[in-house]
Amino acid sequence: MSLLRSLHTDIDARVAATRAAHSKWLCRRGCEGCCHRLADIPKISSAEWELLAEGLALLPPDVMRTVGQEIVDLAKQVNRPLVCPLLDRSTGSCRVYLQRPVACRTYGYYVQRDKGLYCNDIQAQADSGVLNDVVWGNHDAIDRRLDAMGAAKALTEWFQESLLAENSG
Numbered sequence: 001m002s003l004l005r006s007l008h009t010d011i012d013a014r015v016a017a018t019r020a021a022h023s024k025w026l027c028r029r030g031c032e033g034c035c036h037r038l039a040d041i042p043k044i045s046s047a048e049w050e051l052l053a054e055g056l057a058l059l060p061p062d063v064m065r066t067v068g069q070e071i072v073d074l075a076k077q078v079n080r081p082l083v084c085p086l087l088d089r090s091t092g093s094c095r096v097y098l099q100r101p102v103a104c105r106t107y108g109y110y111v112q113r114d115k116g117l118y119c120n121d122i123q124a125q126a127d128s129g130v131l132n133d134v135v136w137g138n139h140d141a142i143d144r145r146l147d148a149m150g151a152a153k154a155l156t157e158w159f160q161e162s163l164l165a166e167n168s169g
Helices: 002-021 046-057 061-076 102-106 120-127 139-147 155-168
Strands: none
Touching: 002 046, 002 102, 002 139, 046 155, 061 155, 102 139
């Protein structure tokens, strides 16, 4: 978990620097655009899952049932884009914001153009010259650090495994 904390610290520093340089930066808590346009089910490391599971455990039981059902439904969904099951659609914010995965923390601040992993809204502003001095974070470097934490699995797989462990224990 210390590798993940260190990574979060570095990401938080990049995010803070970007926001300090650009007070009207679009990506922040409550900006839900990317949460409605997931290309695929998020893959997360075991360390990210442990942290996320802590956040899920803090949710009220009725909210957790809703999230659980949305995760189960997500595993069956074939149409794209996907909506993140952690998104509270009534407030437009993440139900487990403090425990959110690295992909969520970096979106809009780091870029992998070859994979289409960047915020189109911010890219449009950069293309129009509004944010022409943006220094994007290198998402390939983030991926290398995540790879060092072990194999990643889909959020739906982690959730299903935790349910099986819970039911067998």
